[in-house]
Amino acid sequence: MASVGHDDELRQVEDSLSQELATLSTAERMWRDKGPLLEAHGYQLRTRYQQGWTPSWLEQDLNFDYCEDSRTLPRPQVIDAVRIADGSLVSIKRAETGSEDITLAQMLHSDALKDDPRNHSVPVLDVIPDTDEPSITYLVMPFLRLMDDPPFETVGEVVDFIDQILDGLVFMHEHGVAHRDCSLKNIMMDASHLYPKGFHPVSIDSLPDVSKLAPHIPRRQASVKYYFIDFGLSVHVPDDASNKLVTGRLGRDRDPPELHSDAPYDPFKLDIFIIGNTLRNEFQKQYSNLDFLLPLIKSMLGTHSDSRPSAVEAQKYWKIIKSTITRLQVVDSLRRRQDSWIRSVVFDILAFIRLGISLLSDLVDSVARVLGVNREYHHL
Numbered sequence: 001m002a003s004v005g006h007d008d009e010l011r012q013v014e015d016s017l018s019q020e021l022a023t024l025s026t027a028e029r030m031w032r033d034k035g036p037l038l039e040a041h042g043y044q045l046r047t048r049y050q051q052g053w054t055p056s057w058l059e060q061d062l063n064f065d066y067c068e069d070s071r072t073l074p075r076p077q078v079i080d081a082v083r084i085a086d087g088s089l090v091s092i093k094r095a096e097t098g099s100e101d102i103t104l105a106q107m108l109h110s111d112a113l114k115d116d117p118r119n120h121s122v123p124v125l126d127v128i129p130d131t132d133e134p135s136i137t138y139l140v141m142p143f144l145r146l147m148d149d150p151p152f153e154t155v156g157e158v159v160d161f162i163d164q165i166l167d168g169l170v171f172m173h174e175h176g177v178a179h180r181d182c183s184l185k186n187i188m189m190d191a192s193h194l195y196p197k198g199f200h201p202v203s204i205d206s207l208p209d210v211s212k213l214a215p216h217i218p219r220r221q222a223s224v225k226y227y228f229i230d231f232g233l234s235v236h237v238p239d240d241a242s243n244k245l246v247t248g249r250l251g252r253d254r255d256p257p258e259l260h261s262d263a264p265y266d267p268f269k270l271d272i273f274i275i276g277n278t279l280r281n282e283f284q285k286q287y288s289n290l291d292f293l294l295p296l297i298k299s300m301l302g303t304h305s306d307s308r309p310s311a312v313e314a315q316k317y318w319k320i321i322k323s324t325i326t327r328l329q330v331v332d333s334l335r336r337r338q339d340s341w342i343r344s345v346v347f348d349i350l351a352f353i354r355l356g357i358s359l360l361s362d363l364v365d366s367v368a369r370v371l372g373v374n375r376e377y378h379h380l
Helices: 002-021 026-040 100-108 155-174 267-284 288-300 311-322 327-331 341-371 375-379
Strands: 078-083 089-096 126-129 136-142 187-190 225-228
Touching (some): 100 136, 155 267, 288 311
Antiparallel strands (some): 126 136
């Protein structure tokens, strides 16, 4: 009897949730109504946000969890869409016209800057003014995933991440932009090459039709680029500015000392602290074989901003550290500090296997070059 009662309760909860998912939220209705505007500019929203949508699970008497159109909007100000021209997944952000978020993102991807390989600010694919609300503009960007999803697997993958992020930080600072909020959630990656069959923009571990898990390849086997996103707290400080200090306590990372005071501070040195703190919390604290990062991290986390390096100095210091990392370290699996000795032994074996494969690949490539054979032939 208890089991029957529990089943009845479960069915009631599922029915209630089914009905809730069948109704668009206020934000979802807003996006549905903007669908024709976005489509006129070449972007199509998911089925759920099409005019006249009816829930497929109610029509077909299915469990809503198996139906793609049951996936709701995670963030009211941002929606996923498909670029009609090539089917690529994009994000569309609703922002105030003329806001720093739009102005700085556009500046960093102006014709003069967008092709610089050091540029790791999120690309601006399109800017769409709202014809009905002049105060609103829609910013179209590639669809990105959090920097650690899927998780990092090897030391080399972390090394590549640091290379790219410091490159991007130097580039931003060189052009007078301080991000001021460049912590974990605001560093994302283009993972499109990791998912050969694609993934769903909300149920991101699933295929686009949510029928099964989406297969992915390790990032060391694909091209991954990391980006800084969300310039809502960022500032542009021109070279000739008489005052280069700012105020403000906002930001995701609450550890920087300057965010606990109303005193003016150097926004560029704030970025240094935040990046250093991200390297510490997300990598060095988690993995025992990343302790080579400690000297860099300690320099970036100076209590007084004057004691911290500039972005250029941090990058130079990193290159010195990187030059001491061996090839065996690069291919080594990340070792969590709580890993058992058995797991460590397995990782040791894997590291030597990867090193052997890497050396063999280099040898084959060298022979191919000598013989004038197409390199790709040897990777079949």
